[in-house]
Amino acid sequence: MKISNNILKYHLKNVYFISGTACGGKTTISKLLAEKYGFYLYDENRFYDEHRHIAHKSYQTAMTEKFSSWEQYFNRDYREYSNWLRDLAEEELEMIIIDLIKLSQNQQVIVDIHLDPGLAKLVTDYKRVVFLVAPPDKVLRDYYDRDGHREIYDCIMRLDNPKKALENVNKMLKYTTEKTLKSIYDSGLYYHIRNDRISKEARLSLVEQHFELNKKNISICRKKTTL
Secondary structure, X not given: OOOOHHHHHHHOOOEEEEEEOOOOOHHHHHHHHHHHHOOEEEEHHHHHHHHHHHOOOOOOHHHHOOOOXXXXXXHOOHHHHHHXXXXXXXXXXXXXXXXXXXXXXXXXXXXXXXXXXXXXXXXXXXXXXXXXXXXXXXXXXXXXXXXXXXXXXXXXXXOOOHHHHHHHHHHHHHHHHHHHHHHHHHHOOOEEEOOOOOOHHHHHHHHHHHHOOOOOOOOOOOOOOOO
């Protein structure tokens, strides 16, 4: 069964998507918006274990793929690694969309998500999605200092050859970031490049302007619905 794009967009009209690259500021800005406007904050990472439990190998091959060890996981070809992450995000998106339709019926929702620009155009409108991005050198510099990413670094450091594995993961990050940036730039969708000279408050204001948010014209339901 296929659901037409206009139907998806209608049922996601109360959802604002914040996507982009690693270290682009997605988590910071989505949290600030949720706090300021009373939005329900949907972090895709929070629901991954639940979605993976639903996944079936006949339909979600990336989500159900098993690895023999962390050595295999981190040392596979960096392009294969990157493509697997892309497939993982696409498979989980179907489950995320169902969550968002349920959550957004009576409240506004802000989503911190990895979303391909092409798929974004299918599920939402120009004024409902923002891409916050960082250049590859900044991603490589800051990635392991982010929430949850330090655990990745610590895991790599426990491998037999941590230097080799870290170099491979960094190749994957650079390759993925470059591909993601090109797809965003080519999409015509709104994006903002992270710059340490620009405060988070200034970036928040830019996102608010794009989403056309203000406390006078937005209907806020502060009752938090849970799945």
